Amino acid sequence: MQVEDLILVSTDDHVVEPPDMWDEVLPEKWKSRAPRLVHKPDGTDVWVFEGQQVPNVGLNAVAGRPPEEYGMEPTALSQLREGNYEIGARIDDMNASGILGSMCFPSMTGFCGELFGKQEDKELAQVMIQAYNDWHIDVWCGSQPGRFIPLAIPMMWDPALLAEEVRRVAKKGCHAISFADNPTGLGYPSLHNDCWEPFWQACAEEGTVVAIHIGSGTGMKLQDTEAPVEIMITSTPISLFGCASELVYSKFLRKYPDLKIALSEGGIGWVPYFLERADYVYEHHHHWTHQDFGGKKPSDIFREHIITCFIDDAAGVRNRDLVGLDTMTWECDYPHSDTTWPEAPERLWKSLEGVPETEIHKITHENAMRHFRYDPFSVIPREQCTVRALRARAVDVDLSLKSSGGKAPAPADAPFVTIGHIIQQLSTAFATPFENDPGGTEGVPEESALERWDRN
Incomplete structure (x- = not known):
């Protein structure tokens, strides 16, 4: 087997929503209240x-x-590669990196639909989340059969309504829904609260994977403003260690044997120690904590319920027997700065050195296909799904690096980028009151980004 023979399915990528998305899915009565992308006089594009x-x-x-231009930018569509938001260009980029399938988390809405969930008008929030899910399933995924694993966003404020949405989208072929690593971080009850019972039950019965992305509830760890930003980047994936602890000691996983949870962008190298520690804690302390796993260990619960994914994790692959070979999946993380695109096959191949071919297939695509009920081979012949076949379709895709403008996270004279610099850059990245003229160009009307997009 050679690198060109790999079949790659990524279980964690991201989509930047195109400005015309709401036109295709919202009922007419709600279109005037849809989010709109506005191009500001200062050159930025903002969702309002x-x-x-x-x-x-x-x-x-x-x-x-x-x-050299990486950071928390971009702030305008013009600074983005078209594969972020245009479906044809995304397929080109996937082909160029030999990637068959992709599961895409949202951008504008937040991982858990927070933009809508925090609205006081819950009817509006429900309409918008259902519209987003319909767009994602029917348009983004539906326009390219066999190339995407659909992922819904949740109605976090009402677990019963959320359960209904799980069942609704399952009928449309969607068997994954995002959720928070710590719902209390979004103002909702904890994972251990019985209020989530309808949701867990619906997911178990519909075969829907609960996809928990890093930073989805707890956010990113940004404590020491003087520290190098690499500390944050290094430690963020391992933040799911805490979420994994919450999950293996939860009641609901033991209650629903068919329920699956994906730890998205969490990596796998830390998993063997986590399982060892969890088992030690249970064995050492359960007599006084009154935990009862009914003859099982926390590591058993993890391997029965938790799906892991990794970008570039040679240590985890070497310890795949300890991680859990049947639950490991791979991710590309396109278009974020950790991505291995467009050299994803080559980077992964180094980690797979010495791994038997049958195990490679599990890691690269078979596990993802089974857990997420994704069957690309029913649409695309298997021989057309390899890295070799897909790259043959992308010989004309321009992969040259392009400077896109934007603002650097730190001053030119700063010795290195700190967490403080990133906090300052991120201060514009979250919802703030809309100002007619944040760019300071008084009297210049905002232009619809969709109008500008169409015009260009």
Whole structure:
């Protein structure tokens, strides 16, 4: 087997929503209240919804830029590679990196639909989340059969309504839904609260995977403003260690044997120690904590219920027997700065050195296909799904790095980028009250980004 023979399915990528998305899915009575993308006089594109703006249109969507320009930019569609938001260009980029399938987390809405969930008008919030899910399933995924694993966003404020949405989208072929690593971080009850019972039951019965992305509830760890930003980047994936602890000691996983949870962008190298520690704690302390796993260990619960994924994790692959071979999946993380695109096959191949071919297939695509009920081979012949076959379709795709403008996270004279610099850059990345003229160009009307997009 050679690198060109790999079949790659990524279980964690991201989509930057195109400005015309709401036109295709919203009922007419709600279109006037839809989020709209506005091009500001200062050159930025901002989503505006119910008096709030989300200024960073493509947070960390830096694929295709020179590495020197990485950061929490871009802030305008013009600074993005078209594969972020245009479906044809996305398929081209997937082909260029030999990637068959992709599961895409949202950008504008937040991982858990927070932009809508925090609205006081819950009817509006429900309409918008259902519209987003319909767009994602029917348009983004549906326009390219066999190339995407659909992922819904949740109605976090009402677990019963959320359960109904799980069942609704399952009928449309969607068997994955995002959720928070710590719902209390979004103002909702904890994972251990019985209020989530309808949701867990619906997911178990519909075969829907609960996809928990890093930073989805707890956010990123940004404590020491003087520390190098690499500390944050290094430690963020391992933040799911805490979420994994919550999960293996939860009641609901033991209650629903068919329920699956994906730890998205969490890596796998830490898993063997986590399982060892969890088992030690249970064995050492359960007599006084009154935990009862009914003859099982926490590591058994993890391997029965938790799906892991990794970008570039040679240590985890070497310890795949300890991680759990049947639950490991791979991710590309396009278009974020950790992505291995467009050299994803080559980077992964180094980690797979010495791994038997049958195990490679599990890691690269078979596990993802089974857990997420994704069957690309029913649409695309298997021989056309390899890295070799897909790259043959992309010989004309321009992969040269392009400077895209934007603002550097730190001053030119700063010795290195700190967490403080990133906090300052991120301060414009979250919803703030909409101002007619944040760019300071008084009297210049905002132009619809969709009008500008169409015009160009």
